[in-house]
Amino acid sequence: MALIVKKPKGTEDIVPSKVYKWHTVEKIVSEAAEIYGFKEIRVPTFEETGLFVRSVGETTDVVQKEMYSVSAAGDSKFTLRPEGTSGTMRAVLENGIMNEGLPQKVYYILSFFRHENTQKGRLREFHQFGCEMVGSESPRADAEVISLAKSVLDRAGLRNIKLNINSIGCPTCRAEYRKALKEYFAARKDQLCETCRDRLDKNPMRILDCKIKHCQELGKDAPVILDYLCDDCKEHFEKLQEYLSVMGIDFDINPKIVRGLDYYTRTVFEFITDEIGAQGTVCGGGRYDGLIQQLGGKPTPALGFGLGLERLLMVMDAQGCDYMEPKTCDLYIVPMGEDALKKAMGIASELREEGCFVEYDLIGKGLNAQMKYANKTGAKFVMVLGDNEIESGVAKLKNMATGEQTDIKLDNTIAENFSNALMADMFKDIDADIEKFIGKEN
Helix, strand or coil: CCCCCCCCCCCCCCCCCCHHHHHHHHHHHHHHHHHCCCEECCCCCEEEHHHHHHHHCCCCHHHHHHCCEEECCCCCEEEECCCCHHHHHHHHHHCCHHHHCCCEEEEEEEEEECCCCCECCECCEEEEEEEEEECCCCHHHHHHHHHHHHHHHHHCCCCCCEEEEEECCCHHHHHHHHHHHHHHHHCCHHHCCHHHHHHHHHCHHHHHHCCCHHHHHHHHHCCCHHHHCCHHHHHHHHHHHHHHHHCCCCCEECCCCCCCCCCCEEEEEEEECCCCCCCCEEEEEEECCCHHHHCCCCCCCEEEEEEEHHHHHHHHHHCCCCCCCCCCCCEEEEECCHHHHHHHHHHHHHHHHCCCCEEECCCCCCHHHHHHHHHHCCCCEEEEECHHHHHHCEEEEEECCCCCEEEEECCCCHHHHHHHHHHHHHHHHHHHHHHHHHHHHC
């Protein structure tokens, strides 16, 4: 029978057999952020459309082509969040978070939505870990944020990830650069795509971010922003390089990085890999010192980054990185008969109170079918309960890995005794791992 309704294009189901990978990366990113002093923030899935038009920029691909916008009768127009910084800065302002002292450091793990041409590493609903720091204009803050991003990638076990940095200057030096870019691309206007011809007058820097290969080729010989930096921006960029070197973080300067959103100023950076095809940017970010003022706040420097979790998982899979072991059943109880079922329910409740993962038959399967199901759940131990076990008050606890069976009393000591059996089994695994490691060393 054919499925009537399937998932929307560009979305993915995270099924139970795969969710342990997501638990791994979510744990990695949240622990890294908290070590650096970042606290979690959660913002709405949709915002007023004007927020993104104002902050992200009218001439960006995101606003022109990719936003999912809706409206209901009597309401304003809303947009599903295409990125995290705008909504987070709106929340920081609206909730007076900056009054609690500066710098403020927040992180989030959220889903985002863009109407993209779906391909490997590029979905219409995707997930990001993002960090935002508000209140420091020092290049030390830039180095700190980049260090956090690198820490996440290192904790995940990634290799061969390159850091590219650039400065796209402040409004003062960028004005001169825009003139030079406009002059360069005006001489090639007929060769630009329709979207980039429109950008030529409004924001020529966006041409450098065009996804069309022909426009990318035209931009290869375009003027370089680093040649137009004012003294302050130049000093800021030089200091950033100095601090990254002090922290032992390798980097390359890539003057072609501009990032795809208009709110960026000065520092921009990307962590890239060539192991997941064309979509090689795993993490990207930079400064957006004018955004808070643009949203109605006082002039306040800020910076941050977004790290795509789908892309992080792709690289981890490609490089054979380790994940947390998925949680498996500690004990599967096989009841034979109604009295045994009631006893199993009581035992399961008691052991669950102690934190044990316990299951028992809920369908009415026979003994063989239950044993097969216990194997499928990955149960560490199995206990068969029948009239004899209930009458004697003792059951056999079978270790499914070794086949060993031991007696366990069905009284008020069962929780303690089962916990001891679990601990003994865990230490056996640890000892086996140690022996394996020693064997490799020898």
